[in-house]
Amino acid sequence: MVSQHFPSGRSGWIAWLRGAALCFLFAGGVAAQAATPRTNHLSDSHDPYLQEHAHDPVDWYPWGAQALDEARRENKPIYLSIGYSACYWCHVAQRELYRNPQIAALMNRWFVNVLVDREQRPDIDHIYMLARQIMTRDSGWPNNVFLTPDLQPFYIGSYFPPKATAQQEGFPTLLATLHKNWTQHPAEVKRIAAQIAQAMQAAAISGDASAPIDPAAWTQTAQTEALHRFDALDGGFASATSAARFPQPPLLAWMLARGGAGEPKATYAAVFTLQAMAQGGLMDQLGGGFRRYAVDPGWSVPHFEMMLSDNAQLLSVYARAYAQTRLPDLRWTAQRTARFLLRDLRLPQGVFATAIAAETGGVEGATDLWTTAQIDGVLGPQQAQAWFALYALTTVHPGSESGVLRQRRDVAEHLLRQGQWVARLEQLAPQRRALLAARNHRPQPRRDDKIVTADNAMAIRALAQAGMVLDDRTLTEAAVRAADWEWQHAWNPRQRLLVHQWAGGHVGNPGFLDDYAELARAYLTLASVQHDARWSQRASDLVAAMLQRFAAPDGSLRSAPTSDALPFPTPLQGDVHRPSGQSAAIAVLLELAQRTGQAHWADAARRALRPLALQVQARPLDWPDLLQTLGSAAGRAVFASPQQIARIRPADCSGLPQGACSSDRVQVKWLASDRLQLHIAPSFHINANPATEPNLIATTLLVGGQPLPGVRYPPPLLFRPAFAPQGIAVWEGRVTLDLPALTPAQRAALALRVQACNATTCLAPSVMPITAPTSSPPQPSPQMGRE
Template sequence: MNRLADATSPYLQQHADNPVDWWEWGDEAFAAARERDVPILLSVGYAACHWCHVMAHESFEDAGLAEYLNERFVAVKVDREERPDVDAVYMEAVQAATGQGGWPMTVFLTPEGEPFYFGTYFPPQPRHGLPSFRQVLEGVFDAWQGRREEVAEVAGRIVRELSGRGGVYAGLAAADVPGAETLRQALAGLGREFDERNGGFGGAPKFPPSMVLEFLLRHHAATGSQAALDLVERTCAAMARGGIHDQLGGGFARYSVDARWVVPHFEKMLYDNALLLRVYLHLWRATGSPLARRVAEGTADFLLRELRTPEGGFASALDADSAGPDGRHHEGVFYVWTPEQLVSALGEEDGRRAAERYGVTPQGTFEEGASVLQWPGEEEPDAADEELRARLFADRELRPRPARDEKVVAAWNGLAVAALAEAGALLDRPDLVDAAVVAAALLLSVHRDEKGRLLRTSRDGQPGRNAGVAEDYGDVAEGLLTLHGVTGDARWLDAAGELLDVVLTRFTDEESGALYDTAADAEQLIRRPQDPTDNAAPSGWTAAAAALLSYAALTDSERHRSAAERALTVVTPLAGQAPRFIGWGLAAAQALVDGPRKVALAGAPDDPATIGLRRAALSGTAPGLVVAVAGPDQPLVNGSPAAYVCRGFVCEAPVTDPMWLAEGLGAVPGSSDE
């Protein structure tokens, strides 16, 4: 066993028995490189990464290659989900140098942490224009020994270039606060990039555009734009009926390798499913779509069934690979079917019917004649379809399961808390609200240090040692604020305020209002990472800005609203340039333009009349709507619970009828049909 045996990261522990003498990222590894006067091999990946597994099996498990590597390098292994800051800094260098990025990420550093050679996956033998990993090691070490001055010059230039980029986003943050015209430009840009044939945006590989869909739903609610709603409905329907959606067990894979949503990259991530649960829930709330409700409930059930940990948090991911009939691991084998497998599970007649319903053909849509299950028809499943689905699901449960990354990430659990709390309230599922409460309590008890600062991860109820980054603070605050609105419990609001105070004091640039990814007192890397653009989940910048705005609406805090407005100025230039990559910022900007609106409820929390008003408020589609407990200056009306709707520090006359309240907040049939 090497030094990774005691790591908290499941990804690092996957490499604990490699013959490579791995180190974790830290001062000790860099000190060892300086003492030995050798370069550092930095290898970055994550537990559910298919090609990370491939490179591990091909290269890191090779004893001869490991011997060569150990003699000439200090090898450092990083879980990008534990250290998104390390990943972001060096991925920027990889993309700048090669024009592309991905995982596994392979970077060679000086003992001072300066990068000088880059790549991603390297094969064991030269192929497809790539050198073998052994050739890369030999070339890098020869350069280190024989051309040290050249290496130093390259490393210094790269660091200077990266450092010079540090002010780019701060400059963008000097723009105007986004207004209605900014959001119209974003809609127009998204319309131009929309895939008219298949839904979604761009071509293959195609990722679920969760944050953009959230913006479009808010824009429709605020303006009545049918164009915005059309983009959402077509994309959500295409994803729901495609192979990216697990037709048997619910939940979504990370992305589709094709433009038609047919064949996924089979890993299933917590952040995707939390975000998509909320999107489908909000689509149902806006339209009453049976498909949207079915998918939302199925995704919520998937989260509780397959990602919930014994401590009540949510694990990071399910692996793409699992053991096949030959005993070897293959990508997707847990999820795909042949016609013969359907007949074996269901019998001849039902097997043929299932093949027709789920698009399973003799030719297959995946590998070796297997098919990813889809739902080609536009009709919703009937009772007979549900019976087939249940039988297939039970048969699939007998297969060897994909591994689960047990690591609990604060940010992604914050997204799950928000999604489950809202889903529980709107779908009349108290079990979902209960799950959100337990997860939130775990975050506040395990993921905070003695100073109240967030920790990025935990595992088996034990906190990790890495500090939380901006996305952790923003997403956890988002979850706590949403949970406060659903339950009325003030402890969630208070805890969110404490986290956002850290955002204001440790992550915010006082001069520009820009937000950094890491705290001012965090470990110093070759540059302080800062990026407002969304990737697969909200960026730290936009997550924090959105939470600041919601907190300001709940508490009438001018300080938090001003900070949110300054942070959201970055949306103004990016909305026209790259709207697909600033979706969470656009959603927050739409809330800002709308007010956002606050519903303050006066009345005992357990009074049925108060409960009815709370449900009506939560059913509202107004962008960024928040629900709060009324202050003492907002009394009952003729002894009855009442709702005070406030917008821009001005409150309307109190409402006591839930139907009037729902109508005034844009509620529609999807959320008031029970």
């Protein structure tokens, strides 16, 4: 066995590539192919992002059999680029790389080039983002992956510059290096790709169905971590590795729910963050609505794309926060967000476009940037002076005279304390209208008009909720109109099939789990608002079809329809930026169970949650939408919450995706004051103590980092994989360790060193702290002996 099957970072891959072959370029550049076609294989696509690339000199293919067959027939690697229409760096790459005839010639000669819109194919996006996280421990778009013809990744990155910089090789150099390695060292490339594929398979395996379902412990662990991460200076929930701030609507909604359950610190953290976001450049101070995220902790400098999914969720959160606190600033922000949705994203059919791009004319944020002189020219000196008493310009690029509007923080916070924030904003409404009118005369960023079912469902739900909370019938009517359109156009009652997207008037690919679950949730929200039985019936029909299409025999819910063309299962996502399909599905199942009293909905929810339990327990803060559901009345009615000590993920697993660390596959429980039981996930094993060979990591109890003497380890099993026919001493299932008498200091410093493996792959090893029980553990009953 090998302790680690993937490189520790991008620099390791570059070093390997350089060591395997010398980089080379043709002295005068590679000549373009004799005739560049006017269109490529994307010309028949109806997806807006793919259409934008249909005239690139790169011979792009959409994902599908034609491209995959070509790669296998020609024995060429695949260059897979995953992006989306509002992604700024995706368009930079198009201008600098894909429209460059010399670079396109290299790509066409040496690779089969495949372009994917992540909003059209989230399953492909999730699979190869997992590869990115394993290989580089980062994420983002574009996600550019070099694959073997068997779709196994062997090199990955994001934006590649056309020429070398101090930080990166130029893209032509990288292409030449990868081509030379593929043609001269194919066995080594395939070996590395197979190891990465094994790590991906292991990380995507479902959790232990026998892991305890403990919502109370999960909630307490997540709340403790969230409050620890809360930035009391700027708002938001800080990451230790990034200055960027994302709104994280599911987390904010859950924190409000915790506040409603009697946790005032959670309410404060959520409301403070919502107010900070509304003051910053993250919010469009002229037109309302929110940008994708901010690059700084103060929410001042945004990435300028505006997404339907973000704004729908934030409308719901602000409306809920207002209902809970009755603070007028939260009401004002909810109203402005709703107006943005109806004004800028609503299509003539009544449903909603997916996104507005970040750039105009190749410049990020160009439409939204101002200079002081420009504002003076629109408003005149006197009104501009009143405007700048509240507002300021924050430069986006060093040395630039232009900037993005935000509120002066000290002034805004003073107004909030005095209860005058909304009044001041209303006083400045004439200036705001004048500036917005002037901005509307500028060139505008592109809008992606494709209709994504799950995103529209979140908008329907948010508008229905906001309409009720804000007592605004126009919002409810907008929700009803969009909901009816989805039922009439996206749902096929004969096939009981929901469509994932519409683009250019054409039906797209079949729906994913979150499409079914989110639309059903939206219909149940309308049922609550309108007391109309048709919405409940539609929700029931969708959920029945959802279970038929996505439920596995063990009850777990797949994220995507099964496909022979995908080499890996779609990994679980959690609820960091939006609810996962699994969380949304469990929520709607529990609500149907509560509404109808029918036990089969509750049973389906239990079966769906059970395989998630191990992952949720390992990282509960990644699942706030699920935690909110489990803490609701519907959730409490179905799931008991035994008081158990939750386990916090060890520090040496930080940065690894769920399921890729050994601590994700092993649990430790106290059976008595001198006995521990290890629970090992199905299909996995851990090395016994002593280990068969010195290079294997023996499972060892540690105190202060040193092996604890006197532990009685159980006898091993003999595991005979293909690479070790002589056998390896392992443990599987549940094993019990008998401890010597421990002092309080030893008990507090106790940890387990472990590495989990399956038949082909070993996960990253981990040292798992073992939380000392607050009281003496229970004595074992007769059936709790060794297993």
